[in-house]
Amino acid sequence: MTTYGAPLLENVTGARQELTVVLPVRLLRVPDWPEGPFPFEVGSRRTDALTRSTYFAPASARALYGAPGRPRRWHLPLDVKHDRLHLLGMELLRAATARHPEHALLVLHFSVERPLLPILRTLAGRRASPADELLTGPFDPAGFLAGIADVRDPEQPFAKARPYTVSFMTPTARHTPALRTSGEGALPVTADHWLWQLASRSTPEDFPLPPEAAGEQFKEAVRISADWSALVLRQGAAFLGHRPYAGAGDFFEFGALHSRTVYLDALLLGSLQRDHIDELTDELSEVFNSARLARRVATLERNIAVFRSTYWRQHLTAHGAANDLLLAFQNQHRLPARFAEILAEAADYSRLVQTQESQQISGALGVLTILGLPLGTALSILQVLDDHSTAHLVISLGLSVAATAAALTTRYGRMVLSSLRGSGGKA
Numbered sequence: 001m002t003t004y005g006a007p008l009l010e011n012v013t014g015a016r017q018e019l020t021v022v023l024p025v026r027l028l029r030v031p032d033w034p035e036g037p038f039p040f041e042v043g044s045r046r047t048d049a050l051t052r053s054t055y056f057a058p059a060s061a062r063a064l065y066g067a068p069g070r071p072r073r074w075h076l077p078l079d080v081k082h083d084r085l086h087l088l089g090m091e092l093l094r095a096a097t098a099r100h101p102e103h104a105l106l107v108l109h110f111s112v113e114r115p116l117l118p119i120l121r122t123l124a125g126r127r128a129s130p131a132d133e134l135l136t137g138p139f140d141p142a143g144f145l146a147g148i149a150d151v152r153d154p155e156q157p158f159a160k161a162r163p164y165t166v167s168f169m170t171p172t173a174r175h176t177p178a179l180r181t182s183g184e185g186a187l188p189v190t191a192d193h194w195l196w197q198l199a200s201r202s203t204p205e206d207f208p209l210p211p212e213a214a215g216e217q218f219k220e221a222v223r224i225s226a227d228w229s230a231l232v233l234r235q236g237a238a239f240l241g242h243r244p245y246a247g248a249g250d251f252f253e254f255g256a257l258h259s260r261t262v263y264l265d266a267l268l269l270g271s272l273q274r275d276h277i278d279e280l281t282d283e284l285s286e287v288f289n290s291a292r293l294a295r296r297v298a299t300l301e302r303n304i305a306v307f308r309s310t311y312w313r314q315h316l317t318a319h320g321a322a323n324d325l326l327l328a329f330q331n332q333h334r335l336p337a338r339f340a341e342i343l344a345e346a347a348d349y350s351r352l353v354q355t356q357e358s359q360q361i362s363g364a365l366g367v368l369t370i371l372g373l374p375l376g377t378a379l380s381i382l383q384v385l386d387d388h389s390t391a392h393l394v395i396s397l398g399l400s401v402a403a404t405a406a407a408l409t410t411r412y413g414r415m416v417l418s419s420l421r422g423s424g425g426k427a
Contacts, residue, residue: 009117009197014169015245017112018256020264021123021134022164022271023141024095025149027104031092033074036065038089038109040261042253047261049073055262055322060313063272064093064265082138084113090144095272097279098303104149105271106141109260110134116169117197123163124201124235135163162235166267167198168259170228170241170252180242184226191229191242192218198238199231220331222324228255230263230321232328237267258321266322269313270329276307277335280342287349294353300346312339 036049045051053061066072072094080087091107112119119134135141142151171178177190196217197203209217222230228241239259245252280303287296313326330336 009115009194010203011115012117012175013113013115014175014241015172016168016170016252016256017116018168018260019110019112019116019119020166020260021108021110022166022268023106023108023135023151025092025104025106025141025145025151026102027092027094027149028102029148031074031076031148033076033092035071035074037073037261037265038075038077038091038107040257042257045254045257047257052262052265056265057313059310060269063311063313064269066094076144078144080138085119085134085139086111086113087139090141092149093268095275097276098306099279099282103275105268106145106149106151107264107268108139108141116167117201117203120165120167120198120201120236121203121206123165125162126202126206164267164271165201165236166238166259166264167236168239168256169198170245170255171243173244175244178240178242179244180226187229187242189218191240192221192231195221195229195231195238195240196233198240199233199236201236220328222321222328224255224321227251230259230325232267232325232332234332237325237329239263262322263325266326267329269311270326270333270335273311273313273330273335274333276311277338277342280304280307281338284342284345284349293349297346297349297353301350304342304346 037047037052039046039048041047049065053065056064064073073091075089075091077089078087088109088111090109093105093107095103095105097103123134145151173179177188178194179191180187193209193214196209200207220231222232224230224239227243228239230237230239239255241252241255280300283300283303287293287300290296
């Protein structure tokens with residue numbers, strides 16, 4: 001069956017299929033697992049933290065792997081097999097924010113030997129998707145995380161309510177809709193339909209992609225090379241090969257390795273950025289919920305500065321594909337535009353605080369002027385006249401008080417008092 005020329009994938013099993021599932025959890029304690037990301041190996045290549053750090057810029061590597069003595073990531077090798085699913089291991093990435101220091105991301109790594117799309121549909125909660133044991137039974141993350149982390153309550157924004165998935169699929173020679181014509185020829189449009197279904201975790205029945213919008217959707221695909229492409233959407237990402245898998249020693253072994261290591265890390269960094277921007281947006285919305293505006297704005301500016309120096313990167317590495325994947329994730333969630341809005345709004349609040357502080361200073365100077373000018377004038381006159389009479393001094397003070405009270409009833413005096421009242425208690 002086809003829709004707009006793209007066959008459904010429910011019954012298709014690729015030559016090689018990998019699946020990574022990312023879940024938000026609440027970290028209870030640091031696990032006693034080996035430190036660093038999961039060290040997948042292909043041949044002599046081992047993708048541990050040291051190797052991956054050479055791929056990324058130092059700031060990005062610190063956000064993803066931590067620093068010496070301050071790890072941010074741990075892994076646990078596993079070997080759980082059930083119903084043609086193989087759980088290879090899991091990772092925990094500390095993703096603490098100012099308001100949620102216990103926040104972390106759980107990463108589960110699977111190999112799949114049955115049709116991949118039905119599993120993705122189940123994880124996405126699609127209607128009429130069959131019950132699946134992926135996150136239950138032997139693969140239930142709660143069993144592996146007992147005493148270490150709690151799977152987060154799903155009552156949260158939809159963007160985080162379902163697991164984020166990263167799927168990898170290489171076709172066989174029979175899967176012509178995904179294959180380039182004549183080896184290096186043109187890529188059929190059906191390949192992008194397959195890629196979109198894997199990334200969106202849906203069939204045309206779940207979400208009929210409008211033909212008018214299909215071209216714009218497919219423009220977002222990242223052409224890593226002639227052999228494979230990637231597509232990043234809000235709820236998932238997918239990697240699809242465009243030539244048959246040749247077995248052991250094939251390049252796709254390294255493609256699968258990259259999809260669940262450095263390319264996954266680019267998407268994880270995007271998730272960290274999204275979570276922090278969500279929190280900064282919440283902070284902005286609560287600025288006026290307290291009388292201490294200056295303190296709230298100062299805290300907000302500090303959190304923005306920490307986020308900017310620690311997480312906000314749009315250039316990860318000299319290797320283009322990881323950058324392209326991060327930019328695609330950011331664009332899906334409008335992160336650059338949202339962060340620009342945060343900076344602009346924070347700047348407006350900062351100017352408001354500065355205006356209030358200037359009003360306070362001006363009001364204080366005005367009070368000093370109103371109080372001090374009559375008194376200073378009276379004392380100066382007594383000094384010039386060399387008058388040491390206590391009675392005259394008392395009279396001068398009384399007249400000064402009266403002059404001050406009269407001055408406060410003038411327009412200028414009322415402005416000074418209004419300035420002090422308007423800014424008092426706001427800092």
